Amino acid sequence: MPLPFHPPYLDYHALAPEIIVTVVLAIVLVADLFLDRPQKWLLSNIAGFGLILAMAPILSLALSPHDVRSMVGGAYVVDNFALVLKALFLGVGYIVLLMATNYVEEGDYYEGEFYFLLLSSILGMMVMSSARDLITIFVALETLSIPAYMLAGWRKRDLKSNEAALKYYLLGVLASAVMLYGMSLIYGYTGTTVLSRIGEQMHGDAAHQPMVTLAILFIIVGFAFKVSAVPFHAWAPDTYEGAPTPVTAFLSVASKTGGFVALLELIFVGFFGRSDVWGPLFGILAALTMTVGNLIALRQTNIVRMLAYSSIAQAGYILVPFAIAGSNGGAAAHTAFTATVVYLLVYAAMNLGAFTVVIAVARKTRSGEISSYGGLYEYAPGIAVLMSVFLFSLAGIPPLAGFWAKVFVFRAVLDAGTSWAVLLGVVAAVNSVIALFYYASIARQMWMSPVPDGDRTPIAVPTSLVTALGITAAVVVVIGIYPQAFAHFGDLASLVP
Amino acid sequence: MLTVAVFLPIVGAAVLAFIPRQREEMLKAVALLVTAATTIVGISLLFGFDYGDAGHLQYQVNHGWIDVINSRYHIGVDGIALPLLLLSMVITLLCVIYSWDHFPEPHNPKAFLILMLVLETGMNGTFAAEDLILFFVFFELVLLPMYFMIGVWGGPNRQYASIKFFLYTLFGSALMILAFLALYFKGGQTFDIPELIAQGGTIAHGTQLVIFGGLFMGFAIKVPMFPFHTWLPDAHTEAPTVGSVILAAVLLKLGTYGFIRIAIPILPEAAKSWAPWIGLLAVIGIIYGALGCLAQRDMKRLIAFSSVAHMGFVMLGIATLTNFGINAAVFGMVAHGLITGMLFFIAGSIQERFHTRELARLGGLLLQAPRLGWILGFCAFASLGLPGLAGFWGEFPAILSAYQPAAGLSELTFRVYMAVAAIGTVFAAGYLLWMFQRVAFGTVKAEFESAHIHDVHIPEYLAWTPLLLGILLFGIFPHLIFHMTDQAVGLVTSSVGAVSSAAGR
């Protein structure tokens, strides 16, 4: 006897952003077939337009009165947190698009496929920010990763690019395998994949058996890889160096953020009861990540590679709030969560900005060596100033956005107030000083050193890059001066139990 | 009103940014205009100020700023902040004037002036801020322009000096911000300085000590106090003239101001426990700086070390936690600002004329440029604390106050400090006169006999006269400053419970 099939309730308003992006990526793919080389430039515009278009439903959702829209048994939720991050991903995607336009065009790489993959990856991220269920998270993760693997190898004829792709792919797959194993155990223990239900079963003695511990650990490892936390960071520098710079920017910001989003959901909804596991774990990861990242960054001569390590270190700062979120009964959970989200927003802007500058400069110097930045200020003052802004923001010098990000982190730390937390805070503080050294050394190159090859012809920066620079710089400075902006996003920590 | 005073310069900087760098005259004119306007605003503040109530904040502005962390845009000035605020305004104005026709290499007035204006906003803001986060933002805002000023327009060793200055101060600030946040959570979830002062006393003593330690690192490095001073000589030696002037005249004051405005009133008990050690470092600094001076060959470096000594007096005054001491400290800050600023100006002009600062090669300045020479003499005497000139009122009361520190501090310890500090004044006389003799007296060295050395010229006169007048004026009418500071200081020390020992009897 056939069972009646009850189609699930789907809130299409809530799904609108994803749907739009899906449609657009389909259009891009199709259009790619019918356009011949000269008109390919259209594609990027279509994609960009699509991303902006997808913002519209996000706004309408944000303004709509009823703010938590839960679907399919709580497996897919659109709330404030989800909206903010979707917006972030769209924004990042748009900037990366701007960075890539000329790059892809001039490097005569496949354009249609490039934008298509970019969009699908972004789609994965958007799904991730709403996913509240292991399966959905897994699918979203793969959706954002797999295109990224291929994008990393997009400079097909370049060995470094190939190598980057392979390393990223292999380690990525391994990490997700480990994560899956962990997920399977969690499912085996709870019999469900919905995070909220898992969360309910994370209390009591049964929840404290080693198996659960192991499972949680494996899952975290899977994402620790994504956010390139030491000791799971090894792929990052190589991949970043090899991949096409816009893709690098994308990886270092978007997919990293994706990983953090997943972690936030898993930890705060799913495993919050087991802070005894992930608290110390994140503590170790954070300390290692900050320190190792910064120390190695000190020794880099290639700017992309240096930025790679810097972004590792930054991930370390972002991990700090996780470490203390559970201490003394999750007293500081709320501030910690907020700190992470804020840091992610700010980090996206400043890191993208820095990478945009790298692309712009490379257009002239054709080199990624830090030494090639000598005397940049003399022939490209604008770029030099912007770069300084981004770098010092990364270093956390007020009144730039990066400073507030760090303040939020420190605030969370002291809110928890345990001696371990404070110790971690001091480590972070010291690290921020170490970091300043290599950021400042680039500034030094740009401002105080002579031009290596007396060539002082100014850099021709295409409009798209100018736009990208404009947006990122604006964000960094405006937030720097008016951090209150965050308040307008409503409660960012809508996941905290 | 106050907001204008703080942000006018940075607006000016923004304007400058849109003027093509070729239009130098215009750039300079705008910069001059802005700084002058700022100063005028400052002066009007001065006139609008209610001296009868100098103890309390005036011109307060208190808007919500970052509700997320409950930090507010709260500014205001009391008798302590006002003179320093004006100092920074005037100094910047004069620096603009001074650099009118000689910008250091690489020329580029546009960038230079922009930096100077940003710097001014930072300094004014720090003196006006009444909210820890706001304070910190301005406090740090000062770093970058100075970093670039030293690093781009500085001397041969500039890169090292600039990065050292930068990292050093930032290290302090890193711990400072932690301390601030700790205050936030321990002191009733607010960054508002007045509120914290009201509640600070309630924090447990142990916690206070730790937090104070954080603050101490932040401020002591900026001052700079004895073991943390090593960035200063490098920074000063390498910095362009104007840079050194601002650095000496205003930046160092940020640290001491921090002690008076934040550390002591909010954490009185910790302050008491720390005071003897601060005092110790202070007097060590006095002697140490003086000895450092005696071993110098480079004029600018000598003046830099003298700053260490002078700030030692200021810190000694602060360490006593008495009305006398802290009044003296504030006065000392202003005086040191004027005098040392002047000395650096002169050092700059001398280097400009002789292309060297080596004492061994200079001499007979009085013969070639008598006015310059006598101005130098004047400043040297002002700096060694000659009564009737500004320097004296920073020095003498500080020593005076050490005779009888706040209740609860060991009198014996501080009397020893007093004696040492007093001996320090002799050293001061020693190295300053020695410097003066080498530079101004005697006959011209052979290598410069033929050199045409022009005497003080117009921009220099314009830039210097106010300072010189100030030195004389404050020397003769210390009241001009004390009547601002006294009440405010009274409130500070009252939190330490030192009023009884300071005002009474």
Place this chain on the structure above:
Amino acid sequence: MLRNAWLIPLIPALAFFVILFFGKRLPRKGSEVGIGALTIAFVLALICAGQWIGKETPREAAHAHHTWFTFGGTDFGFGIHVDGLTVMMLVVVTFISLMVHVYSTGYMHGDRRYTYFFAALSLFTAAMLLLVVSDNTLQLMIGWELVGLCSFMLIGHWWEEGVNSGAAIKAFITTRTGDVGLMLGIITLFFAAGRNFDIEHLNHAALTGEIGHGTLLVGAALLFLGVMGKSAQFPLHVWLPDAMAGPTPVSALIHAATMVVAGVYLVARVYGPFFVGFSIDAGGINVVALIGAITVIIAAALAFVQDDVKKVLAYSTISQLGYMVMALGVGAWGAGIFHLFTHAFFKALLFLGSGSLIHAVHSNNMSEMGGLRKKMPTTFWTFIVGSVALAGIFPLAGFWSKDEILLGASKNGYPLMLVVGLIGAFMTAAYMTRACYLIFAGEYRGHAHPHESPPSMAWPLRILAVPAVLAGLLNAPGIGLFNKWVEFDIPGVQPFLHEHDFNYGLAGLSLLVALAGIGAASAYYFRGAFNGISDRIPILKTGERILVNKYYLDDLFLAIIRGIQYPVAKAAYWVNQNVIDGVVNGMGKGAQAGAYLVYDVIDQRVIDGAVNGAGLSAEEGGSILRNVQSGRVQQYAAMLFGAAAVLAVGLVFLT
């Protein structure tokens, strides 16, 4: 007028600024301004004196006090306190200064910094007057320091020669060293007197036992340090002879009326703490008297061996100051002041005289003078008068004042001081005789063509000669006006200083001693008796050598300065550069010029590493960690799984 005595310092001060800014444009290059101002000031001073004397006894000191500024709940006032002592000082200072001004128009004629010189003179006078009229220690200290400043400016007037500027610095630093004591003393007494700088209040408190003896002793002792510096008491007297590097009129001003007597004045003014602190009335011996005594003898002895006429006078000044201090030390307050009074005149006279000589022979050395009696009659006569007065021969000024000191010493129970005083008298007479002999007697040994000085210089000499002769009579037995005009009385405190009536025996004795001195010296020089005695008797020889070398004190001090201060400074700087700075940079770092070669390497490494304290280690750490990044993907994978496994075990055990 007494209440407006503040005008007296004010006028020269104004003159200073006028001369400074407009002097060069004036017809007489500013000298007229100075002289005019001083004349007015002098007249005003005389008026004050008149009014003071005119007051009905007991004379009430005139006060005028204004709050200058207040902070720390304390009133820092400025004001004047005019009593006999003040008036006396006002008169003396203005008078001498006026003379010096006039004299200088001739002496400094054509000097490069003529105008500037007069400006400095005016300021100097103003500062001294400020010191004199001030009613509180703070203000007094300000005047005190300003005096020091001016002495620096004037002693170093001819700063082209390193010697002069050196002397100027020496003077300033030495006195400043004493001033440390002064400052601390003032502070101590400030708190002791209940946060009050007022001098009269201080004296009152001290004498009525409001302040503990211990505190007073400390305070007074500290103050006395300042006195020793300013009034060139042993062992801080070394600066004074060098100060002769300044132009002679300056020396006159410094040594006769102003700077050096400031110390004596201070003791006299703040006598309460000294009296009680050192328990002077106990008799026997005390620090003040002792220092004074030592100074008397030592300086007098030094005066013997000088060839530079000004140095002779300088040492004689020191020894006379010793007299004054000793007088105050033995409680003979009036005597001390009186000696200050008389001494001012004849010493000024002597200095100006010597200046006139130098002006004539273009040399300070008596070995290049001789036989000037005919050539310079005015100078000769006035100089002789001065010398006789100084030697203390009846009835000239010196006789009376010195006699009173001896009287005080004997009556207040200081026999030792009495002896010292007599020996001093002998020596004084002797060395002045020697000086006069070398200058005026015999044949002219110089090369220039000496001639009498211009009237602008001659007249001051003549004028000064008058008080040098008569001033002493003020206190002659039966007259004794001075002690009535100038007396130390604090309202509310019954007089504790008792004046003693003239004692013929003692007076006779001192006169005899003085004559003996003259006799001996004349025997030595005019008659050539015991010629080369010092060559024959080794002890005397060594004695002479020691004297010639000023007891090697200068060398000692130089040794101290060179041998201790500079090495310490160097060492400290070395520590600074290498230890502290190094700790900071994580490696030793020296930016000191000259050490570049040594430090470049370290610099470089430190810079490349992190300057932020981790320094090299951070860098090394970075390099080591880089090796983990081998580039081999499967090693990365191994790291991934390995870390996972280890963490797993760790956590399982942890939880």
Place this chain on the structure above:
Amino acid sequence: MLAETMVAQNIVFGILAVTMVAAAFRLVTTQNVVRAALFLAIVLAGAAALYILLAAEFVAWVQVLVYIGAVVVLLLFGVMLTRAPIGRESDLDNDQRWLAALVALFLLGALGAVLADAFGDDKIGHITIRRTAEVSDSIFGAYVVPFEVASVLLLAALVGAVALARRD
């Protein structure tokens, strides 16, 4: 449920388990790439059989179709395209074999211990035979979103792979 079925189940499982482990072991040790592919096929087939044993036919068939039908073939193509020599080949392993073994065993130990501790001797009791419809229902019901997204993912993988692999 009848005892003998249980016995049978156990026997079958035993055989399957042994085969799979053996095959998997050979897979990671053999020096012949093509053989390795075949061993992989064996392991996968064994897995399929296990699924049937656990009454998940649909998954079992998907396993057979997708894995053995597609993946293995794909891999074989990969082997061919990368001209790996058919037949024995000396160095298919790298020099960190021992490290690898160590890590693997360490991991195994950890997993084994934890699992043993967790599910001591829990039995898989009565197994309800689930009709494919149920599976599809929940796929198109609760898991419709990931399902849709997965389709995009497959498309992306396809397009991307083509773009990368195609010679130009």
Place this chain on the structure above:
Amino acid sequence: MYLNEFLMLAAVIFCLGVYGVLARKNAVLVLMSIELMLNAVNINLIAFGAFRDNVIGQVFALFVITIAAAEVGVGLAIVLLIFRNRADIDLDELDLMKG
């Protein structure tokens, strides 16, 4: 049947996969090893599904299978790309970037 029978089997296969990934030089073999690991996961899922007596396990497994296939495809594409540029696929030759 004991649940652990299946889990242990899965664990063994998983670890063999890990070994393969770490020890094999040939990229294709590494891919195969990865498949082993994913299969181990699937076995877990199915076993748990039966244990917990719900359908989610099977669904999860289906997703894993699908996506694993996609991954292999991509992996091969990348391997081919490299092979085309370097004419071999030894993983430990790939260390252009390090440090």
